[in-house]
Amino acid sequence: MNILRRIYRLLLPEERKKGMRVSGAVFLTALLDFVGLAALLPVLYYLLEGGENQQAALWFSLLAVGLILFKSVLVVGFTRYQNRYLLSLYKRLSFSLFSSYYQRGLLFIREQGSNRLGYEVNYLCFAFSQNMLAPLLRMAGDGLLIILVSIALLVYNWATVLLLYVSFLPIMGLYVWGVRKQVKKYGEQELQAKQEQAKVVADTFRGYTELEVNGAFPTRQASFLEGMDKVMQSRVKLDTILRI
Secondary structure (H helix, E strand, O other): OHHHHHHHHHOOHHHHHHHHHHHHHHHHHHHHHHHHHHHHHHHHHHHHOOOOOHHHHHHHHHHHHHHHHHHHHHHHHHHHHHHHHHHHHHHHHHHHHHHHHHHOOHHHHHHHOHHHHHHHHHHHHHHHHHHHHHHHHHHHHHHHHHHHHHHHHOOOOHHHHHHHHHHHHHHHHHHHHHHHHHHHHHHHHHHHHHHHHHHHHHHHHHOHHHHHHHOOHHHHHHHHHHHHHHHHHHHHHHHHHHHO
């Protein structure tokens, strides 16, 4: 709870309001994931009962596929909404630190070291967004899904549930094989964007005197924000693929 209070204090009022909507999206995502699992249960139940009506089986199957596709589209949309919120926090905090450190002057920059300041501006803010907040939201969603599945286990036969999980193994294998290259591609793009972003920060702090003389810091701020946008775009693409 102490961590949650600290996180709450870091957020601006409008970010807190949007955070409530993101929490609602996490709840709906877990609910939709459960619906995707539940959609297959009637089909499996019908097969296990040995029904002979092929037309009914076909309609059950089409309905299940339709629900799963509809669920997937909604989940992707909710996930992108959540990721954009987290990345907007990263962008705001990182830009705020970047500007604040520069405005503290050359003596502060030399005392702290441009590499250390660059690390704090880029990595710490990103870690707060993606390594702290994102896992918390995922844990909340996964916990809710586990609760829903546990309730379902009390209703359906355990053998049916086992068959459901086994049926997903081939699909998971195809998924891993199909998206691995895309994950690697967008991961490399994100890493390159972060490296370029760190270079902008380090060069800015090292060239403090020259930037002050020429009044060129706004140009560096624009380059910083452009780099942030590249990082955010790569992360959104990567997370979207991982969530499909």
